[in-house]
Amino acid sequence: MVKIMGMFHNxxxxxxxxxxxxxxxxxxxxxxPGIIKIETTRLNPSPLTGEEVDPDDFFFQADLYFxxxxxxxxxxxxxxxxxxxxxxxxxAGKVCKVYMGQEYVHYKHTF
Numbered sequence: 310m311v312k313i314m315g316m317f318h319n320x321x322x323x324x325x326x327x328x329x330x331x332x333x334x335x336x337x338x339x340x341x342p343g344i345i346k347i348e349t350t351r352l353n354p355s356p357l358t359g360e361e362v363d364p365d366d367f368f369f370q371a372d373l374y375f376x377x378x379x380x381x382x383x384x385x386x387x388x389x390x391x392x393x394x395x396x397x398x399x400x401a402g403k404v405c406k407v408y409m410g411q412e413y414v415h416y417k418h419t420f
Contacts, residue, residue, distance in 0.1 A: 310345070310412045311378050315397075315405045317369040327351075327369065329400055337396045338373065343384040345374045374412070381409075 320326045330349075338347055350370045354360050375381040384390040397405075 311375045311381050312410055312412055313373045313375075313381070314408045314410060315371040315373075315401065316367045316408065317371070317401065317405050318367045319365055320368065320404050323368055326400075326404070330369075330371075334396055334400050337393050341384055341389045341393045342387060343375055343380040343390075345376060347374070348372045 338344065352368050352370060
């Protein structure tokens with residue numbers, strides 16, 4: 310699978326941003342052909358590092374999954390993809406870094 314990862318940071322009112330994301334952005338993304346699933350994660354500092362929350366840190370991650378690179382390219386070229394990109398840029402363009410990646414899954418063996 311191929312995915313696009315949106316990493317969100319530098320948001321002054323995180324709760325208001327998330328409300329807008331879930332009510333206005335996510336419904337548009339869920340109607341885009343080619344997307345298999347969307348996973349969102351509210352990020353918090355790890356107790357492993359003992360670090361304090363930095364307002365510039367990433368606080369939210371959204372992962373959009375596609376079966377392959379061709380499906381992703383087709384989505385980006387589609388009218389629905391263009392609409393989704395416009396909505397995304399309107400709400401998150403200045404506070405999000407976007408990455409692409411090939412997903413690999415590793416399972417723990419249990420005997």
